[in-house]
Amino acid sequence: MNAVLVAGAWCALLLAAQVLRARAYGRKPLFAPAAGSPAAGARYAFTGAMLPWAKESVRMNPASYAAGIAYHLGIAAAFARVLVPSRLLSALALLGAAAGCALLVKRIAKPHLRGLSNADDFASNLLATAFAATAAVPAAERILPWACAALLVYIPLGKIRHCVFFFLSRYHLGAFFGRRGTFPPAA
């Protein structure tokens, strides 16, 4: 468990440094009068805009969306499973691991996705999927903290950093479109 704590501290520290670095770029003052509310736009970006029927990319790829949800849920469950033994959490982690495998297969099978991928894409998937799988299998109990620590060490080094940048990015997108009156869309 000490390894998890050390890795967790490393992860938190580096992610915080990266977010602070991004925030240090600053926000430029805006002079054009707003047509809508940046706050309402940001709220919509985190709510209505994320509903499956709100985005064409999801409507066209419902299986990928479902796999993505299951994957993220499974990884969250795996983190909780490190702290609390629970069959429900293990089952969710198993679902997440299966989804991770499916997304990996998709990444390899689809030409445009394969072309888009780099080593980080595969490393991130393998580490997160292995962690979820470890949390799902009772026999792997002893290596679960190590799988968790490995993932935590890697998170700030690769694309899994989106676990924090997702929020910053989506906030800014929502505020941008909110200010211009595009978000939320007219009923």
Add this chain to the structure above:
Amino acid sequence: MPETIDIRKGLEVFRARLGEADAAHLSACVHCGLCAESCHYYRMDPHLENVPARKLDLVAQVFRRHFTAMGKLGLQGHALDEGMAKAWLDAVYGRCSLCGRCSLNCTVGINLPRAFKAARAALTAMGMVPADLQATVDNSLRHGNNMAITREDWLETVDWLQDELRAETGDPLAEMPMDRQGAKILFTVNPREPKFFPLSLQASAKVFWAAKEDWTLASDGWDLTNYGLFNCNDKEAGAITRNLVDAMARLGCETLVIGECGHGFASARWEGPEWLQGTFPFQVRSFLEVMDEYLEEGRIQVDPCRHTLPVTLHDPCNLVRHGGLAEPQRRILDRTTSFFQEMTPNRAENFCCGGGGGQLAMGAYKERRMRSGGMKAKQIKDSGAKVVVAPCHNCIDQLSEINKEYKLNVQIKTVAEMVADALVTEPPTGEP
């Protein structure tokens, strides 16, 4: 293409455009690839280079290498060198119309056009902007309009159109006022109108006439276009915007009304104040908002029976997705015709016609532009419409080309033309 590329200058300009939002957007992509089908380039040519995430990755690689700790240690990213600059050129000028449809469909919520504009700005600073696009900007800077129309030609055209307006309305007092001091509205136009589509300008004038509006045109500062939005040189874009601001100050008008043009509206309404670093002392409105208001207040009346063909509406990206104006044009068409039907998808989800982002001014990418326009052609065909209304002259140019290329056999009109053709007016009573 310059003989030597000043990479340092490019990086300086790129860095200067970065803010917190950009740093977040450039750090957030997970390469899920779900943006691919949101792009009209990819939909019509499913090639890796057309995937928005791939284009973004080229920009993010440079960001990572030059502006993150891991990159500075040489562990991540790719340096901006001549090869990367050429890859940027192909991606952000040659395969993107900055329509922003990918942003709405991004899993993470990345504002991709912001990143692409930063890359365009860097390329422009390195002298790698497509020459024909830059020539359009230069025209605006030298001549006050992007088609280098002389002052005399502009004034003569308006004079001739005023005669036509008088003949059409039967009102010898109908006016297209020029430089009227203190008029409520300064109306600005796309140079394509006096040059190629004078009837479009006449239609706008007829609407003002019917509404008995206190309006004017300007002898200088009349061009609403601003291709500085596309070469992303903020200094040049600001100088072009200054023409409009100066005209407003000179004439003492209350409201700057932008004729039907997507990028012109986005430039004056949203970007202009940022380029000039100050809030304008006047209101900027689209002509669509003004016409909508006239109808709502009963200042003009229309007869929807005048239009008998099925009509559909194209949503210009800079007006709707990036401009926030989706409904006035719909309310106008609902009143102006009984045969209005939406394209699918529409509003902020609508596909770019392919002519945005300055693509119409970049001859080198014409083949890609026409191919990418296939998505719009499909939307039009599927709508079954015989008339396509487009509140944007750039879009109208592209739609006209698509009309021929894909044999759509549709009429293409502005909203003002639709309104002008449906106007119900009282017989004139004035004497010359």
